[in-house]
Amino acid sequence: MSIITPEIEKVDRSTRSIRYLEHGWPSDLCRWHAHEEYELHLITATRGKAFVGDYIGDFKAGDLFLTGPNLPHNWITDKVWSEPAPVRDMLVQFSHESVEKLAEGFPEFSQVLQLLQLAQSGIVFEGFNPTFARGHMEAIRDNKGAERILAFIRCLVRLNEHAEKKTLSASKLIQPEGGSKQARIAEVVDYIVKNFSEGLSVGQAAERAGMTEVTFSRNFQTVTGHSFVDFLNRIRIGEACGMLYASDEQITMISQEAGFKNLANFNRHFLKVKGMTPSQYRDTARKDLAPNMEQTS
Structure with missing residues (x-):
């Protein structure tokens, strides 16, 4: 499935204003x-790669x-988890209209609308206990009616x-439609995601999209939020991260499998994206990995 073209999910809120779900992995x-x-x-439970809009991270x-x-x-979830996780995700879905109407009735609640504005780009709450x-998720899950709404608020x-x-x-x-430029960029993105380890230049990508290099570069930046080279390298680094703590393979081999021609180039891009060397990342990830694996067992 295209990283640009998501499956559109319809949420039935005819009988409830918020929806609670939880599921395991795989699902x-x-x-x-x-x-x-x-x-x-x-x-x-588990760890892996988060894809939120044009963001790719751990x-x-x-x-x-x-x-x-x-x-x-x-x-x-990264492939290092070979055993299923009974519960990997707890989530709540809600509409803007519900919160907006609440803020209209209770002005003290209007500050939360600023939070929702930030959420347009996706938020991770760093350091949140x-x-x-x-506990908040379980309170929403376990309560009904008005008590569930209070727990949510x-x-x-x-x-x-x-x-x-x-x-x-x-x-x-931008959602691609028909034969638009966005749709042609989406096809290139699909190709990158599936063939990230292959050599692909901006010129080849532009040709695949049926555009000049200048037009392609401009449209690719608009649709994905990244330059072509930056996007390709981020995909490759993301794949390398999974291999670093999922295997004992040598870093030289991992860099080649991820699509980098030489180790120095791989190290430079890895440091730029992750703020640490591949070996530091492997050590840090494995220190975090053990307690998380115990949690899922």
């Missing part, structure tokens, strides 16, 4: 998709995200008070 619910509702999403157990309307998203996050207030909110997607992705 058919884990897919690249978008919907009109906001989604508060807590990862409770996630681990305890991470809490908030995505805005029509912002495509997916969380893909995972025990508290799970209490959660939103705490999130709004949390200082460390990191926005994720540089731009909301």
Whole structure:
């Protein structure tokens, strides 16, 4: 499925204003998709790659995200987890209209609308206590009627008070239609995601899209929020991260499998994207990995 073209999910809110869900891994619910509702999403087990709009990054157990309307998203657990996780995701979906009307009736609640504005690009709540996050989710899950709404409001207030909110997607992705330029860019993105290890120049990508290099580069930046080279390298680095802590393979081999021609080039790009060397990343990831694996057993 295209990283640009998400599956559109319809959420039935005819009998309830918010929807609670939880699921394990693997699951058919884990897919690249978008919907009109906001989604508060807590990862409770495993680790892997988060895709939110044009953002590609790592996630681990305890991470809490908030995505805005029509912002495509997916969380893909790395292959190091060979055993299924009974519960990997706890999430709540809700509409902008519900919160907006609440703010109209209770002006004190209007500050939460600023939180929802940030969520248009996706938010990860860095440093938010995972025990508290799970407690809020369980309160929403276990209550009914008005008590569920109160638990949900209490959660939103705490999130709004949390200082460390990191926005994720540089731009909301444009939905491709028909034979538009966006659709042709989407085809190139699909090719990159499936064939990231192959050599692909800007000229070849432009030819695949049926555009000049200048036009292609401009449209690619608009649709994805990244330059072609930056996007390709981010995909490759993301794949390399999974291989670094999922195997004992030598870093030289991993760099080649990820599509980098030489180790020095790989190290330079890895440091730029992750802020550490591949060996440092492997050591750090494996230190975090052990307790998370115990949590899922």
